[in-house]
Amino acid sequence: MFEYGIMPPAMFLGMIIFMLYGFPVAFSLSAVGLFFGLLGIATGHFEFAFLQALPLRIFGIVSNDLLLAIPFFTFMGAVLERCGLAEDLLEGTGKLFGAIPGGLAYAVILVGAILGAITGTVAASVITMGVISLPIMLKYGYNPRLATGVIAASGTITQVIPPSLVLIVLADQLGRSVGDMYLGAIGPSILQVVIFLLFILALSIFRPKDVPPLPLEARGEMNAALVIKVLWGMIPSIVLIFLVLGTIFMGLATPTEAGALGVVGAMVLAALHRRLTWDLIRQGMHSTMTITSMVVFILVGATCFSLVFQGMDGGLWIEYLLSHVPGGAVGFLIFVNIFVFFLAFFLDFFEIAFIVLPMLAPVAHSLGIDLIWFGVLLCVNMQTSFMHPPFGFALFYLRSIAPKSVKTRDIYLGAIPWLGMQLILVAIIIFWPESVIYWLDKTPEVDLNTIKIEVPGFGSGSGNQMPNFGLPPMDGAPAQPGQPSQPAMPNFGEPPKINP
Amino acid sequence: APAIAQSNPKITWRLTSSFPKSLDTIYGGAEDIAKHVAAATDGNFTIQPFAAAEIVPGMQAADAVSNSTVEMCHTCSYYFVGKDPTFAIGTAIPFGLNARLSNAWFYQGNGNTLLNEFYAKHNIYGLPAGNTGAQMGGWFRKEINTVDDFKGVKMRIAGIAGRVLEKLGAVPQQIAGGDIYPALEKGTIDAAEWVGPYDDNKLGFAKVAKYYYYPAFWEGGPTIHAFINLEKWNSLPKAYQAALTDACAFANTNMMAKYDSKNPMAIKQIVSQGTTLRPFSQDILEACYNASLEVYKDISSKNADFKKIYEDQVSFKKEGYLWMQLSEYTFDTFMMIQQRNGKL
Amino acid sequence: MAALLKLSGLIDRLSEIIGKFSGYLVLFCTLISAGNAIIRYLFNYSSNGWLEIQWYLFGFIVLMGASYTLKLNEHVRVDLVYGAVSEKTRLWIDVLGLVFFLIPGCIYLAWLAWPFFTISYVQNEISSNAGGLIRWPVKLVIVAGFVLLALQGLSELVKRIAGLMGILQVDTTYEKPLQ
Numbered sequence A: 001m002f003e004y005g006i007m008p009p010a011m012f013l014g015m016i017i018f019m020l021y022g023f024p025v026a027f028s029l030s031a032v033g034l035f036f037g038l039l040g041i042a043t044g045h046f047e048f049a050f051l052q053a054l055p056l057r058i059f060g061i062v063s064n065d066l067l068l069a070i071p072f073f074t075f076m077g078a079v080l081e082r083c084g085l086a087e088d089l090l091e092g093t094g095k096l097f098g099a100i101p102g103g104l105a106y107a108v109i110l111v112g113a114i115l116g117a118i119t120g121t122v123a124a125s126v127i128t129m130g131v132i133s134l135p136i137m138l139k140y141g142y143n144p145r146l147a148t149g150v151i152a153a154s155g156t157i158t159q160v161i162p163p164s165l166v167l168i169v170l171a172d173q174l175g176r177s178v179g180d181m182y183l184g185a186i187g188p189s190i191l192q193v194v195i196f197l198l199f200i201l202a203l204s205i206f207r208p209k210d211v212p213p214l215p216l217e218a219r220g221e222m223n224a225a226l227v228i229k230v231l232w233g234m235i236p237s238i239v240l241i242f243l244v245l246g247t248i249f250m251g252l253a254t255p256t257e258a259g260a261l262g263v264v265g266a267m268v269l270a271a272l273h274r275r276l277t278w279d280l281i282r283q284g285m286h287s288t289m290t291i292t293s294m295v296v297f298i299l300v301g302a303t304c305f306s307l308v309f310q311g312m313d314g315g316l317w318i319e320y321l322l323s324h325v326p327g328g329a330v331g332f333l334i335f336v337n338i339f340v341f342f343l344a345f346f347l348d349f350f351e352i353a354f355i356v357l358p359m360l361a362p363v364a365h366s367l368g369i370d371l372i373w374f375g376v377l378l379c380v381n382m383q384t385s386f387m388h389p390p391f392g393f394a395l396f397y398l399r400s401i402a403p404k405s406v407k408t409r410d411i412y413l414g415a416i417p418w419l420g421m422q423l424i425l426v427a428i429i430i431f432w433p434e435s436v437i438y439w440l441d442k443t444p445e446v447d448l449n450t451i452k453i454e455v456p457g458f459g460s461g462s463g464n465q466m467p468n469f470g471l472p473p474m475d476g477a478p479a480q481p482g483q484p485s486q487p488a489m490p491n492f493g494e495p496p497k498i499n500p
Numbered sequence B: 001a002p003a004i005a006q007s008n009p010k011i012t013w014r015l016t017s018s019f020p021k022s023l024d025t026i027y028g029g030a031e032d033i034a035k036h037v038a039a040a041t042d043g044n045f046t047i048q049p050f051a052a053a054e055i056v057p058g059m060q061a062a063d064a065v066s067n068s069t070v071e072m073c074h075t076c077s078y079y080f081v082g083k084d085p086t087f088a089i090g091t092a093i094p095f096g097l098n099a100r101l102s103n104a105w106f107y108q109g110n111g112n113t114l115l116n117e118f119y120a121k122h123n124i125y126g127l128p129a130g131n132t133g134a135q136m137g138g139w140f141r142k143e144i145n146t147v148d149d150f151k152g153v154k155m156r157i158a159g160i161a162g163r164v165l166e167k168l169g170a171v172p173q174q175i176a177g178g179d180i181y182p183a184l185e186k187g188t189i190d191a192a193e194w195v196g197p198y199d200d201n202k203l204g205f206a207k208v209a210k211y212y213y214y215p216a217f218w219e220g221g222p223t224i225h226a227f228i229n230l231e232k233w234n235s236l237p238k239a240y241q242a243a244l245t246d247a248c249a250f251a252n253t254n255m256m257a258k259y260d261s262k263n264p265m266a267i268k269q270i271v272s273q274g275t276t277l278r279p280f281s282q283d284i285l286e287a288c289y290n291a292s293l294e295v296y297k298d299i300s301s302k303n304a305d306f307k308k309i310y311e312d313q314v315s316f317k318k319e320g321y322l323w324m325q326l327s328e329y330t331f332d333t334f335m336m337i338q339q340r341n342g343k344l
Numbered sequence C: 001m002a003a004l005l006k007l008s009g010l011i012d013r014l015s016e017i018i019g020k021f022s023g024y025l026v027l028f029c030t031l032i033s034a035g036n037a038i039i040r041y042l043f044n045y046s047s048n049g050w051l052e053i054q055w056y057l058f059g060f061i062v063l064m065g066a067s068y069t070l071k072l073n074e075h076v077r078v079d080l081v082y083g084a085v086s087e088k089t090r091l092w093i094d095v096l097g098l099v100f101f102l103i104p105g106c107i108y109l110a111w112l113a114w115p116f117f118t119i120s121y122v123q124n125e126i127s128s129n130a131g132g133l134i135r136w137p138v139k140l141v142i143v144a145g146f147v148l149l150a151l152q153g154l155s156e157l158v159k160r161i162a163g164l165m166g167i168l169q170v171d172t173t174y175e176k177p178l179q
């Protein structure tokens, strides 16, 4: 524990205390960093000049173009939230499933997944679904704990389903490609949705009173007209999924830029719904500005903390602790997941990704753990940071829109089974890596001794090259001085011959 | 004895690398430096290496050394061309020197002396501390057969090389690091260059682009540098200066050795995934060469430091490439024939 | 106190103007990004300048928008304690936080960032990418952002103290910002 002195653990303790104090997290983090920075100078860990790294680090945050995804996805969420698209989706799907017990809950889960494939931020999903379906669920007798739980959890899966801000940030931190992260996340996304659906199924069997079907007058007669209406309502979402993912697939935009195109797409949809007003755009960009500034300022605060933490040999300390976890790779993974799960009580996913992940990644790498799999695993684990009381963002969004009759206590308690299901998925991924790896492109094992490469020649033909120095013929006859060795030379454009 | 104590003081430095640990070969250079310095000084002079972003972001390493945030860094001089194009010559400029001649110019020519006169203006002392050898020209989604084929090619390529290709009509797009792979996969960009087979293979570019071109004429033998804060360097005891100089020279040789031993297997792995190897044609290289000369003329007319050091390197290059024809080239060519004929 | 409150009002106004301006930059930045992608796709034309301007704007939004975000009380807090205590205690938490955490931190960071900016300005530093932009403006934004944030901190401090003295009604209700 104290192999690297008392300072690194003290900094963690200090961080928790400073944050609990209740002043904005960004400034509490920078304060705890600077406070320990002064201590570090006093104890000779480093000199005053060491803290000059701070503006360089802040510049590094600002110039990290991947972070542009934050304003883009937030802006898209803000427009979506107000344009009525999710509303149509949810209403239609709710009516479609309304007749069966748990129908509304199924609808929420499926719509959560669809919204998840459009956007990368949790807020838009939770709020839209909360505003639209929570009142209906409560009105028709859903257990408030279940209603809030399913909405929060279904809104949270958006961060596992590509496109996802969390996956982008994780890929960046792990030095792996975003594309592979997205592929690796497909399996767990599907599993998570299935687990949620199965849970509702189980409830509808064992506790049907919690999830009653909708009465006829609320859902309407099930007929072809309704089905068509539902399908019609889905078209805009499909268009938007195409716009965001499609622009990446057709090579129009990078994953970051796809967020910006998604904003434009969301605005077009809003216009088609005749809800695009200057006021909507103004509100959207205004809230995007404050959210972006708020989130990135947490990084600014975190950077003050982690610089000083590095200066106190905190990196070495964490590496020491993690590499002394018994049980090899599996032991490490279990430890890390418990560790991240508990950190998520205090920290948001951004703080975890930026403060903790850089310390975990090298150890994972040295243990031979596939970093894509590791990243997806952590992403699933970090879903819980949105969900668990008392700092889960998803719960706060719900609180802000839920009627007074729903007690905060209900929201907190309602989250617990869903937290459990998220952890079940974590366990599945740990013990069944195929759930992630299956979706990745695999390079077949090849016996390299069988690979022969014939390098195309270079320097023959016209030009000012020195005649004596072309590659001589392949039969091994020595090149004649003064004679270009053209005959055996493959042309420039010709690919090398490969004999596998 | 007190005299010994004085000449072997306890000194602890931090080194910030511009490279992540995932680039093990390049990052390993910093670890080599640290290990050798500690061993040579009985552990009295210790250097603690930090990966990129642990203390400062990779691209800010020179600033951090210059203002003594850290004592030293391990970086590429050409990352800092925005401050002064002269920084480019420290690493590599298009059609510069290969690794052998680079070392000759640095250690026996005027390279190190001239560059250190320049680096001193930025409060930096530089030592060569790594080389990758000639790099690969990058991954292309389409064939580049003629000079015209470069028109409109969106390529992720940095620095002066980007300026040169821009003259041929290419579109340099320095998109975010994490976006390179998906962007290349889907054709948002048409080409991207990275390092060479060993590092490129780890990122799996073979899966997303068919053609692997060579050589990176902009990186014929790029030198990775140790930058040391000038005052910190001057305040080191002579014995420690020698230990650090030797350690950097070892890191320089060892990195090249690592690449030369890892690349041959890596290129086979890449080819086994269906990659097509292609050399840039002589026409293309000539067009790029001419474009480079224009760029150098342009920079030289505006920057005296660049002009002076560039011209020194050119005159060294002239003699060097005469000698290379008589020595390595002939020998290597003969040996390559034996390799191709399966006689090795 | 009246003079201080007047000063606080002026600072609030300044932050608000800059904050609202930053909001427009969000839209502007989005359109540039989308436009650059589309034009690059259709005409194979672009420049690193168009990529870099996006994160320049991002830097402005984040750093210059932070003070308005502070004025709106939208920087996220851990409200376990903050949400449970009395109005007056909350004012005290803020007063001490502003005096010991925010204001000195921002002044210090602005002071550290100043030479970072001036060196870049003197060197006439540009991007290392072909067609890239001049660098000092974005570094100046770091300095300006922290100065403005320190000022806004001062304004919040004045308001909180006035609140404690009973001169001003300060609304400390806090809701977690959306994300």
Ligand code: NA
Pocket (backbone or CB within 6 Å): A115, A116, A117, A118, A119, A120, A121, A157, A158, A159, A160, A161, A162, A163, A164
């Ligand atoms: Na998503």
Ligand code: NA
Pocket (backbone or CB within 6 Å): B135, B136, B193, B194, B195, B216, B219
């Ligand atoms: Na390269």
